[in-house]
Amino acid sequence: SQQGEEDPQALSIQEGENATMNCSYKTSINNLQWYRQNSGRGLVHLILIRSNEREKHSGRLRVTLDTSKKSSSLLITASRAADTASYFCATEGQGGSEKLVFGKGMKLTVNP
Amino acid sequence: KAGVTQTPRYLIKTRGQQVTLSCSPISGHRSVSWYQQTPGQGLQFLFEYFSETQRNKGNFPGRFSGRQFSNSRSEMNVSTLELGDSALYLCASTYDRGTDTQYFGPGTRLTVL
Numbered sequence: 246s247q248q249g250e251e252d253p254q255a256l257s258i259q260e261g262e263n264a265t266m267n268c269s270y271k272t273s274i275n276n277l278q279w280y281r282q283n284s285g286r287g288l289v290h291l292i293l294i295r296s297n298e299r300e301k302h303s304g305r306l307r308v309t310l311d312t313s314k315k316s317s318s319l320l321i322t323a324s325r326a327a328d329t330a331s332y333f334c335a336t337e338g339q340g341g342s343e344k345l346v347f348g349k350g351m352k353l354t355v356n357p
Numbered sequence: 358k359a360g361v362t363q364t365p366r367y368l369i370k371t372r373g374q375q376v377t378l379s380c381s382p383i384s385g386h387r388s389v390s391w392y393q394q395t396p397g398q399g400l401q402f403l404f405e406y407f408s409e410t411q412r413n414k415g416n417f418p419g420r421f422s423g424r425q426f427s428n429s430r431s432e433m434n435v436s437t438l439e440l441g442d443s444a445l446y447l448c449a450s451t452y453d454r455g456t457d458t459q460y461f462g463p464g465t466r467l468t469v470l
Contacts, residue, residue, distance in 0.1 A: 287461035337456035
């Protein structure tokens with residue numbers, strides 16, 4: 246069953262604009278991860294944020310985590326056509342489930 | 358380091374047949390997880406193997422099974438294929454915990470006719 250749910254489900258922007266994706270989840274977590282998938286291929290890990298962190302940066306990526314609202318956001322700044330992909334959030338539940346649960350993903354299209 | 362490799366990349370089978378998919382993790386990684394991805398259900402966890410033992414299992418029928426060898430390579434098997442088994446099967450490896458950063462292979466696209 247999916248725990249994370251990305252919002253919006255699809256986003257279309259112009260190159261150079263910023264893209265923001267949101268992820269909401271249901272149960273307490275130890276960490277939250279974001280992944281990217283180019284059409285029909287394997288997923289690529291983007292960033293991991295732990296439950297005791299509020300914000301993390303990696304290059305053009307900025308992730309925030311609000312555990313009180315059970316939500317996270319991924320911001321991609323100065324988007325490029327190569328950022329066109331599906332983006333997934335994944336959570337590791339607490340309580341020793343020891344497996345990642347992925348959301349259904351969000352399709353980002355960056356138009357040149 | 359070479360990435361995660363999966364073979365074959367594409368497979369076409371008919372209902373009732375069985376299929377075996379292979380995954381070679383990144384060198385030194387001991388945990389291999391398998392996922393099924395379909396447009397309707399998204400990415401669903403199948404199982405995770407660590408040191409040749411199944412450590413976690415998702416909610417799939419017994420037709421789905423797997424194993425891991427001493428060199429950490431893993432195989433998954435689906436018996437008595439159904440049309441609904443058509444999917445992209447992804448494996449991912451990590452050094453230790455199955456919930457650490459996952460390094461994914463390119464996937465095997467299985468089509469069941």
